[in-house]
Structures are given as C-alpha cells and as structure tokens.
Amino acid sequence: MAERFDAVVVGAGPAGSMAALQLARAGRSVCLLERGPFPGSKNLYGGVVYARVLDGILPRWAEEAPLERFVTRRVTMVLTATQSLAVDFRSSAWGEAPYNGATALRPEFDAWLAAQAEAEGAVLVCSTTATGLLVDASGAVVGVRTDRPGGEIGAGVVVACDGVNALLAKEAGLAEAPDPSHYTLGVKQVLRLPEAEIERRFGLAPGEGADFEILGGTGEVPGGGFLYTNRDTLSVGVVLSLDGLSRSAVRPEEVLAGLTAHPAIAPLVDGGEVVEFGAHLIPEAGLEMMPRLAGDGILVAGDAAGMCLAAGIWLEGVNFAMASGSAAGEAAAEALVAGDTTRRGLAGYEARLSSGFVLADHRRLRHAPGLVLSERVQRRYPEMVCNLVEELFTVRNPAPKPGVVQMARRAARRSGVGLGDLLRDGWRAWRTFG
Amino acid sequence: MRPLVAVCWKAVELRAGVDPLTGEIRPDPRSLGVSPADEAALEWALRAAEGTGAAVRVVSAGGPEADGVLRQAAAAGAAELVRVAIEPGSPSCEVARALAPHVAGAGLVWCGDVSLDRGSGAVPAFLAAELGVAQALGLLEVDLGAGAGGFSGLRRLDGGRRERLRVEGPAVASCEGGTARLRRASLHLMLEARRAPVRIEAAPPPRRPAPHVVGRAPFRPRARVVPPPPGEHAADRVRALIGAEAPAGRARVVTLGPEEAAEAILEALAAWGELP
Numbered sequence: 062m063a064e065r066f067d068a069v070v071v072g073a074g075p076a077g078s079m080a081a082l083q084l085a086r087a088g089r090s091v092c093l094l095e096r097g098p099f100p101g102s103k104n105l106y107g108g109v110v111y112a113r114v115l116d117g118i119l120p121r122w123a124e125e126a127p128l129e130r131f132v133t134r135r136v137t138m139v140l141t142a143t144q145s146l147a148v149d150f151r152s153s154a155w156g157e158a159p160y161n162g163a164t165a166l167r168p169e170f171d172a173w174l175a176a177q178a179e180a181e182g183a184v185l186v187c188s189t190t191a192t193g194l195l196v197d198a199s200g201a202v203v204g205v206r207t208d209r210p211g212g213e214i215g216a217g218v219v220v221a222c223d224g225v226n227a228l229l230a231k232e233a234g235l236a237e238a239p240d241p242s243h244y245t246l247g248v249k250q251v252l253r254l255p256e257a258e259i260e261r262r263f264g265l266a267p268g269e270g271a272d273f274e275i276l277g278g279t280g281e282v283p284g285g286g287f288l289y290t291n292r293d294t295l296s297v298g299v300v301l302s303l304d305g306l307s308r309s310a311v312r313p314e315e316v317l318a319g320l321t322a323h324p325a326i327a328p329l330v331d332g333g334e335v336v337e338f339g340a341h342l343i344p345e346a347g348l349e350m351m352p353r354l355a356g357d358g359i360l361v362a363g364d365a366a367g368m369c370l371a372a373g374i375w376l377e378g379v380n381f382a383m384a385s386g387s388a389a390g391e392a393a394a395e396a397l398v399a400g401d402t403t404r405r406g407l408a409g410y411e412a413r414l415s416s417g418f419v420l421a422d423h424r425r426l427r428h429a430p431g432l433v434l435s436e437r438v439q440r441r442y443p444e445m446v447c448n449l450v451e452e453l454f455t456v457r458n459p460a461p462k463p464g465v466v467q468m469a470r471r472a473a474r475r476s477g478v479g480l481g482d483l484l485r486d487g488w489r490a491w492r493t494f495g
Numbered sequence: 496m497r498p499l500v501a502v503c504w505k506a507v508e509l510r511a512g513v514d515p516l517t518g519e520i521r522p523d524p525r526s527l528g529v530s531p532a533d534e535a536a537l538e539w540a541l542r543a544a545e546g547t548g549a550a551v552r553v554v555s556a557g558g559p560e561a562d563g564v565l566r567q568a569a570a571a572g573a574a575e576l577v578r579v580a581i582e583p584g585s586p587s588c589e590v591a592r593a594l595a596p597h598v599a600g601a602g603l604v605w606c607g608d609v610s611l612d613r614g615s616g617a618v619p620a621f622l623a624a625e626l627g628v629a630q631a632l633g634l635l636e637v638d639l640g641a642g643a644g645g646f647s648g649l650r651r652l653d654g655g656r657r658e659r660l661r662v663e664g665p666a667v668a669s670c671e672g673g674t675a676r677l678r679r680a681s682l683h684l685m686l687e688a689r690r691a692p693v694r695i696e697a698a699p700p701p702r703r704p705a706p707h708v709v710g711r712a713p714f715r716p717r718a719r720v721v722p723p724p725p726g727e728h729a730a731d732r733v734r735a736l737i738g739a740e741a742p743a744g745r746a747r748v749v750t751l752g753p754e755e756a757a758e759a760i761l762e763a764l765a766a767w768g769e770l771p
C-alpha cells in the first residue's frame with residue numbers, strides 16, 4: 062500500500078471538511094478525498110446554512126464564509142392548487158451577530174470549508190472517488206481504495222462522509238439496505254434576477270434574505286417546497302416523497318414547474334433566468350434510518366449517517382453534517398492518540414453527538430418524519446386549513462355568517478379529515494414537538 | 496544530457512456563464528484547467544518520452560493561477576514545470592516569444608491546436624518560427640511508431656483537405672483533443688504533484704512594433720454554392736429545401752458504430768439527392 066495517512070475522510074461536503082479540519086488541527090495527517098473536481102461541485106441543497114455550530118471552531122465564519130444573505134424574513138406557507146396561507150415572520154435581530162441562518166451556494170460554501178481544513182494541514186485530493194474499503198484479516202477497516210492507478214490509501218481511521226448514498230457505511234455492514242420511504246427527492250432550480258429586484262420583490266434591505274418554507278403545492282405528489290433569496294439569484298425547489306413520485310408517474314421537473322406557476326409563487330420568480338437545475342436525495346427518516354455510527358476503524362457522519370433533520374418546519378442538514386463531522390474528527394483524533402481505533406476506541410464519537418444537539422434533536426423529534434411525511438399532513442391538512450380560512454373570509458351576504466365551528470367542520474369534511482384523525486395527529490404532534 | 500520533450504499549456508476557464516441579453520461573460524475561476532487539445536498534447540509528449548527516455552517539460556505563459564494547472568501536468572507524469580510570467584491578453588507572437596527559450600532544445604514541442612478561450616491557434620506556428628524548426632499543425636491523427644524523436648500524422652488543411660506527414664524533430668506539433676486522452680494520474684503522483692516546484696521565468700520585453708489584432712471573428716467554414724432546389728415559387732423551393740414534401744417514413748432509426756453510422760448518413764444523403 063503506497064500511501065498512508067493517520068485518517069482518510071471520504072467526501073468534502075460539510076461533514077467531511079469539518080472532520081478533516083478537526084483531525085488536522087489535532088496534528089494528525091489526514092487525506093480528504095472528493096470525487097468532484099472541487100468541493101461543492103457535486104453538491105446540491107436548498108439554500109440556508111445555520112452556521113452557529115462554527116462559532117467555537119471558525120469564529121470568523123460570518124465575515125469570511127461566502128454567504129449570500131442573512132435571513133431576516135421567514136415565511137411558512139401552506140399551498141393548495143389555488144390557495145395559499147402564510148405566516149410571515151421578520152426579525153432584524155437575525156441580520157446581526159450572532160446571526161441565525163444565511164443563504165449560501167454550495168460550490169462556494171463547501172469550497173471555503175474545505176479550504177479551512179487545508180489551511181489546518183489536511184490534504185485535499187479532488188477528482189478521486191473512494192470505490193471501496195480496505196479491510197484487514199480481523200474485518201477492521203484499514204483504509205480505502207480509490208479509482209486512481211495505485212489508488213489504495215492506508216489509514217488508522219476512515220471517516221465516511223460520502224453523503225446520502227452511504228456506500229461505505231453499507232459496505233462496512235453498518236447500514237441496512239435502503240428503504241425508499243426513508244428518502245425524499247429534492248429538485249431545485251436557481252434563477253438569476255438583479256439584486257435590487259430581489260430586494261424589491263421580497264421587501265428586503267441589502268444583505269438581508271428571505272426563506273420561504275412551503276407545505277403542499279406539489280400537486281398529486283406529497284411534498285413541499287422552498288424559495289430562498291441569494292444575492293442575485295433565487296433558489297426554488299420541491300421536496301417530494303419518493304414513493305408518491307413513483308406512484309404518480311409525474312416527472313419531478315413538472316412538479317417544480319407547477320410550483321413556480323402557482324399564483325402565490327409566480328410573481329416572485331417571474332422573469333428569472335434559469336442558471337442551474339438539479340436534483341438530490343434527502344435522507345429524511347432520522348433515527349429510524351441511522352446506521353451504527355462506528356465500526357472497527359470507521360466512523361460515519363453527516364447524510365451518510367442519516368443525520369439530516371427533516372421535521373416539517375425544519376429542514377436542517379448542513380449544520381447537522383458540520384457538527385457530526387466535527388465530532389467524528391475529534392473522536393478519531395482522540396482514538397489515534399490512544400492507539401485504539403476499534404469500535405470501542407471510537408466510542409467518543411457517539412458520546413459527543415449525544416451530549417450535543419445532533420442526537421438530542423433527532424431523539425426528541427424521532428416521530429416527526431413519520432408524522433410530517435404522512436398523507437394527511439402533506440395534503441389534507443393544508444387543504445383543510447386553506448378551505449377554513451377561505452370560508453372565514455368569504456362574505457356570503459345576504460346569507461349571514463355561519464359559526465366558526467360549523468365552518469371548521471365543513472372544511473374538515475371537504476378535505477376528508479375526521480375528528481379522530483385530528484385528535485390522533487394532534488396528540489402525535491404534541492408528543493413530537495411539544 | 497537527458498533528451499527533452501516540451502509541451503505548451505494554456506490555463507483557461509473551462510466554464511463560463513454568458514448573459515443571454517448582454518453577452519457579458521461571467522468567469523468561473525474554479526473551472527480553471529486546460530483544453531482537451533492541451534491534454535492530448537501532454538499525452539503525446541508523455542508517450543514519446545516513454546519511448547526515448549526523455550524528460551517532459553510543460554511550459555505555460557500566464558499568471559500565478561496557472562501554477563495549480565501546471566501541477567496537474569506533474570500529476571500525469573511531467574518532470575519539469577515552467578511558468579513564464581506574461582501580461583494577460585498578450586498577442587500570440589509575444590506568447591510564442593516568451594515560451595520559445597524554455598522549449599528550445601526539445602526534440603518535439605507539443606501544443607493543443609487552439610485554446611478554449613477563443614484562441615486563434617497561432618501560437619504553435621509563431622513558436623516554430625521563433626525556434627526555426629519544422630511545424631505540423633492541426634493534427635487529427637498521430638502515430639509515434641517505433642521511431643525515436645519523430646512521428647507520422649494526418650493534419651487538417653484549409654477547405655476540408657488533409658495532408659499526411661512524416662515529421663522528424665526538432666519540430667512543433669499541434670494536435671486536436673480527439674487524438675489522445677490524457678492518462679489518469681496515479682494517486683501517488685497526485686499527492687506528489689501538490690508540492691511540485693514551478694520555475695517562474697520572466698517574459699522578454701515585447702518586441703516593437705508588435706502586430707496588433709484589431710478584431711476577431713469566430714471561425715466560419717467557407718460557404719459552398721449549391722444549386723437551388725426545383726420549384727417555380729419561393730414557397731415551393733423553401734418546402735423542397737426543408738424536406739416538407741419528402742415522402743413520409745424516409746427517416747430510419749439505426750444503431751451503428753461511429754464509422755458505419757457516418758457511412759449510413761452519407762449513403763442516405765446521397766440517396767436523397769442532398770450530396771453533389
């Protein structure tokens with residue numbers, strides 16, 4: 062085996078770069094492998110990074126990271142084919158330090174994060190795919206094989222941050238065969254508009270951004286959407302249930318075209334020049350799909366470990382990836398110092414995740430994916446709420462106004478929602494989010 | 496002294512956005528690299544060097560951003576990297592003058608036929624003139640054979656003509672991207688190449704008066720006069736021209752290899768009377 066490092070990190074996404082950064086900072090030799098020509102070149106997401114997790118690690122992130130806009134306006138929207146209902150929240154505090162979310166483009170953000178790891182001494186090798194694991198006679202992982210001639214790299218620890226497909230975790234026997242119901246498909250386009258026009262349409266001051274999270278609006282496929290403002294582009298997309306998509310026989314780009322043509326969305330995106338179009342899977346089942354996080358000589362972090370938090374009103378993956386990657390890097394460095402990179406020696410990883418927000422949030426919200434991805438939450442409740450609001454504000458003179466309870470009953474009936482459903486789901490929602 | 500094979504590379508942005516309304520070009524510095532033609536040039540140099548034990552030197556005239564690109568050549572197997580610091584946008588003759596001292600003495604100097612950033616393809620010709628050596632430009636095929644220091648090749652001439660050449664060094668050769676595919680760098684060389692030294696040389700002061708390119712238009716093949724289609728009225732002739740009246744079902748779907756497919760297309764065009 063020609064090449065040897067203390068650790069190999071596979072994948073220079075947010076998880077991998079943070080793992081490599083922590084290993085390098087701890088004085089370990091680390092190779093960060095990326096299959097794309099540069100970090101971020103293969104990566105796609107919606108658009109908001111919650112980077113407070115970097116406060117203690119890269120304290121100047123807010124000034125140095127290539128961020129587009131700080132989100133100061135958050136709109137939660139419910140859409141049916143012809144209706145929309147929105148809760149529009151603004152906070153100027155989010156536009157100042159310590160900040161909340163910021164829009165960022167992944168090719169820029171990921172490249173920046175990987176450069177931070179390189180600055181600490183990590184060796185970034187791009188255009189190189191890890192094709193498999195090297196395993197010793199005892200079954201412990203001792204490195205990776207790559208698609209380059211002479212491409213084996215020996216390592217004390219492999220940190221698998223290879224994203225949603227989690228091929229290395231599966232090969233190591235840490236993850237089960239995938240269940241399609243655990244995944245959604247995100248489809249997104251980036252539309253270019255002049256900076257000032259974006260600020261005018263979304264009512265933003267320069268540097269401020271808007272984040273629209275949309276429930277419904279995806280026609281017959283259960284799902285939701287998003288719309289984010291970048292500096293001079295908009296990111297607009299849909300997140301679709303894989304099962305629903307395959308059952309519906311509708312093409313994902315048609316669903317996205319439907320969303321951008323919706324009367325509540327069309328005026329916001331009108332005239333934008335499409336500069337990017339892409340799709341990517343999202344691991345949405347949280348704890349239910351999480352693999353074993355450590356094996357002998359291997360740790361799994363980020364989307365590869367199913368750590369993206371998709372809990373309806375929250376879709377956070379980058380911060381979970383950065384935090385888990387960072388914890389994996391620290392734990393791997395510790396195990397290397399102790400000379401024990403067995404599963405037991407790497408146990409510090411799970412301990413770190415448990416004491417921080419990553420596993421705490423996933424444990425607390427463990428029932429959220431099931432609830433949020435259910436047909437009623439995705440389709441019927443949005444319809445019911447919109448119908449109720451429409452009834453509420455429709456003036457039917459000369460007929461007098463009906464009572465609100467009567468209107469609510471009628472709206473529920475029209476949407477096929479029974480009282481039992483409401484009570485059951487209300488109780489589930491209380492248990493999940495309460 | 497070890498014989499030398501030289502390669503000239505130009506670092507260019509491989510991707511750039513173009514505003515459809517204003518034509519403004521938005522560069523993408525992350526896509527900096529070299530054209531497939533430059534890659535093919537390096538591959539031919541590496542193959543030629545393998546046969547003769549020569550060292551491969553890659554020279555690029557450009558700014559510091561070219562250093563990373565040059566190191567990709569080291570990863571593929573180039574032994575020496577030289578960057579000549581030159582003003583961006585210098586004319587081809589000045590680029591050739593800057594490169595010449597650093598490729599002089601090479602048995603063969605390999606270049607790509609044109610750079611991707613709307614290059615004129617003139618640097619290799621100027622380079623041959625600077626060095627006072629033979630030139631074989633616009634190569635479509637290369638055969639290194641067993642001979643040391645030379646090669647046979649087929650080159651493109653104006654007007655769609657071709658010329659078969661036997662070239663003995665010293666010479667400057669420029670090749671198209673399709674002639675060879677650059678080998679995939681080994682992991683070891685990739686890692687080594689990160690530290691590969693790039694020798695920086697100063698460009699000579701520009702010669703005065705330098706030829707001055709006033710404007711440049713994209714390549715347009717020469718127009719060919721073809722007889723007008725039959726038809727008394729313009730509308731009939733347009734219909735005939737676009738094949739609107741061709742018998743239905745004329746199209747055929749065939750699955751063939753590239754050569755057979757080309758033959759089949761030519762046969763069909765001849766059968767339809769589209770070829771002179």
Ligand SMILES: Cc1cc2nc3c(=O)[nH]c(=O)nc-3n(C[C@H](O)[C@H](O)[C@H](O)COP(=O)(O)OP(=O)(O)OC[C@H]3O[C@@H](n4cnc5c(N)ncnc54)[C@H](O)[C@@H]3O)c2cc1C
Pocket residue numbers: 071072073074075076077094095096097100101103104105106107108109110111189190191192222223224225246247248249298300340341342343362363364365369376377378379380382
């Ligand atoms: C449509 C969509 C919208 C989203 N919106 C948001 C959002 O707004 N905010 C948010 O926080 N999260 C969002 N997410 C989730 C977020 O993108 C992910 O959770 C996050 O990117 C996970 O980071 P990661 O480093 O684990 O994996 P990735 O970002 O997927 O990175 C994996 C890296 O590994 C590389 N790689 C893979 N296999 C190999 C291999 N074999 N060898 C070498 N390299 C390899 C890939 O090229 C890639 O660079 C969204 C996701 C999608 C799909």
